Amino acid sequence: MALIALGLNHLTAPLDLREQVAFAPENTADALSDLVRQPGVSEALILSTCNRTELYCTVDSGAETIPQRWLLSHHGLGTRKLDEFLYRHDENAAVRHIFRVATGLDSMVLGEPQILGQVKDAYQLARTAHSLGTPMERLLQQTFAVAKRVRSDTRIGANTVSVAYTAVRLAERVFTDLKQACVLLIGAGETIELAARHLFDAPARRLIVANRTLEHAQALASRFSGYAIALDDLPQHLAEADIVISSTASREPILTRKMVADAIRARRHKPMFLVDIAVPRDIEADVAKLDDVFLYTIDDLRDVINENMQGRQQAAREAETIIDLQVERYLAWRRTLDVRNPILQLRAGAEAQRDEVLSKARQLLNAGRTPEQALEFLANTLTNKLLHTPSANLRDAALRGDHDLLLAAERLYDASASTHDIPDKDA
Known part of the structure; x- marks a missing residue:
């Protein structure tokens, strides 16, 4: 049996391709069930976020290419569509990779904490699909322990540099004084909640929270003195927003070019600043062609992020040392599975x-x-x-x-x- 990690991320693939291979949470359990039914695949985990889609699989000897063929087939992509963008790690490199991912060392934002929660969500989906056996169950439990130790033993989390924080920082560059800005937040997940917290601390003049489930929008808005609306009411409120930050799990765009064009006219061409940190994207790409609209995607945030990275570099080196030790410990345990007891x-x-x-x-x-x-x-x-x-x-x-x-x-x-x-x- 061999462990492999296969995927693409923000460093290897453009946003439009990452959108094509993303898995919606509600479909992931079924996808996992299908993956472990493939010949030679005994265990599987799918990690799909705005910055990466990765498959972690335990496969029989000779079946190492099955997960890649399955990924292409599942998304209806040509056999060579992903070749230049995919990476694959085997055995100890795969163990090291998942440890680095969970601790934020492989993230766009070095050391960002949200990825650990996303790995835990992927783990729960895999348990729902019954796609984990003892080796990968042990690997994930050790992954969580490594991430916890890196957080407690290093300063990898020092200095706020989350994607949400970066989006707010970028907004501050456009609107020097957020106290004069109305901000529309689309979504009610962890990233939007972090953005709401930063905006509340700024403080922004007004917060509007839009979500498909109105109760979730109301719960979030109430914590930060905001106003909640349903997604269906976006066209009526969009013109009020100076800044829009969107992060949902929608498979289709939430804001279309027509909706934004109508809002710009209603604002008498007063500029709008939009940040789309969702994958697939929440805002149609053509919106960027409109006059008086400044649209940024998650890939556009890198320059702002890099400014805040210096303080974490030493902590990252310390984290790598911890990971080196834990990789060997997991592999030593795994080797015992191959020894006759x-x-x-x-x-x-x-x-x-x-x-x-x-x-x-x-x-x-x-x-x-x-x-x-x-x-x-x-x-x-x-x-x-x-x-x-x-x-x-x-x-x-x-x-x-x-x-x-x-x-x-x-x-x-x-x-x-x-x-x-x-x-x-x-x-």
Whole structure:
């Protein structure tokens, strides 16, 4: 069995391609079930975020290319569509990769904490789909422990540099004084909640929260003195917004070019600043062609992010050291799965001999022998069967002068102590 990590991310693939291979949360469990039905695939995890789509799979020897073929087929892409954008890590490199991903070392925002929650969500979806076995279950539990240790033992999380924070920083560059700006937030997930917190602290003049489920929008808006609306009401409120930040899991655009064009006219061409940090995108790409509209996608945030990275570089090096150690620990555990376990073999052999002798003892009872005769047969025969092979091997060891084996047997069976452990029948 081999562990592989296969995928693409913000460093290897453009946004339009990442959109094509993204998995919606509501469809991921079914996709996992289909993936583990592929020949040679025994375990699978799908991690799909705005910056990456990755498959983690345990496969049989010779089936290493099955996950890639499945990914292309699942999304209806040509056989060479992803070749230049995909990366694949095998065995220890795959373990290292998932550790680095979960700790934020492979993120656009170095050390950002949201990715750990996304890995945990992927884990829960895999459990729902029953696509995990013992090796990958152990890998993910160790992944969470590594991420926790990196957070506690390094300053990887020092200095706020989340995608949400970066979006707000970018907005501040356009609107020097956020106290004069009305901000429309589309979505109610963790990223939008973080953006709302930063805007509330700024503070922005007004917050509007739009979401498909109005109750979720109301819950978020109430915490930050905002106003909640349903997505269907966006056209009526869009013109109020100086700044729009959107992050939903929608498969189709939320804001169309026509909606934004109508809002610009209603604003008498007062500029609008839009940040789309969703994958697939929430805002149609053609919106960027409109006059008086400034549209940024998640890939446009890199320059702002890089300004805030210096303080985390040393922490990242410390995190890599922790990961090096934990990779070897996981691999050492995994190697034990490939070693024949003598305890399991010994127990299985003993249980087989017990069942055989017990069956013959029952036959004696059915043939009319007394219970005492059947018990005596069972005790004597089972003792002889259990001790025959080790006794023969010890006799051979004594003849060969194999003192190591004789000493090992003495330690294993604790022969010197065993007779003293049997209570006297008259006690």
